Amino acid sequence: MVYNPKPAEWTAERFTKNKIADYKPFNFVDGEGVRCSIYVSGCPFNCAGCYNKIVQDFNYGIDYTLELENQIIADLRQPYVQGMTLLGGEPFLNTPVLLQLAKRIRYEFGNSKDIWAWSGYYYEELLQETDDKLELLSYVDILVDGRFELSLRDLTLRFRGSSNQRIVDVKASQAQGKLVLWQNGNYDHN
Numbered sequence: 001m002v003y004n005p006k007p008a009e010w011t012a013e014r015f016t017k018n019k020i021a022d023y024k025p026f027n028f029v030d031g032e033g034v035r036c037s038i039y040v041s042g043c044p045f046n047c048a049g050c051y052n053k054i055v056q057d058f059n060y061g062i063d064y065t066l067e068l069e070n071q072i073i074a075d076l077r078q079p080y081v082q083g084m085t086l087l088g089g090e091p092f093l094n095t096p097v098l099l100q101l102a103k104r105i106r107y108e109f110g111n112s113k114d115i116w117a118w119s120g121y122y123y124e125e126l127l128q129e130t131d132d133k134l135e136l137l138s139y140v141d142i143l144v145d146g147r148f149e150l151s152l153r154d155l156t157l158r159f160r161g162s163s164n165q166r167i168v169d170v171k172a173s174q175a176q177g178k179l180v181l182w183q184n185g186n187y188d189h190n
Contacts, residue, residue, distance in 0.1 A: 002047050005045030007128035010093040018064050021055040025075040031116035034125045036075050040094035045120035049150035055089045064097040083114035091117050095132040102139035121177040122146050142182055143168040
């Protein structure tokens with residue numbers, strides 16, 4: 001059964017254990033360009049067919065450390081790296097870790113490195129959420145939103161697993177005060 005929380009029902013304070021499942025530098029599958037990707041632990045959405053079921057457990061993985069953060073920053077310094085990707089698990093229930101990282105990325109690189117995030121929350125749901133989730137969203141450039149729906153699985157979609165999920169241009173959405181989908185290359189607006 002997939003869970004659909006009410007606004008502010010789930011909080012990072014309640015769920016996070018400050019753990020990550022994995023860190024993958026220099027990949028090209030978690031967004032556009034060469035990226036560094038951090039997979040945080042824990043996700044209560046429980047989507048049927050989840051491709052990363054093992055990281056639904058908030059206790060899975062290793063503790064996030066300053067040493068790892070320093071390695072991420074060093075990896076992002078490579079000129080061929082376009083940006084950082086936040087995945088999981090559920091990034092917006094791991095804000096103590098990811099806010100620290102996102103703030104440091106913006107401090108070190110300004111907007112020269114983009115930040116992508118994958119979330120089970122829809123963009124509109126995040127706008128009704130807690131201050132920490134809204135703050136993390138403010139650092140994100142591109143959000144792939146929505147719970148994975150097995151009945152809508154479509155392996156031909158770029159950066160998404162099911163057709164209900166969207167690729168949201170967060171900066172344009174915030175600037176225009178309405179949802180703006182990311183438009184790049186051959187992106188299909190379905």
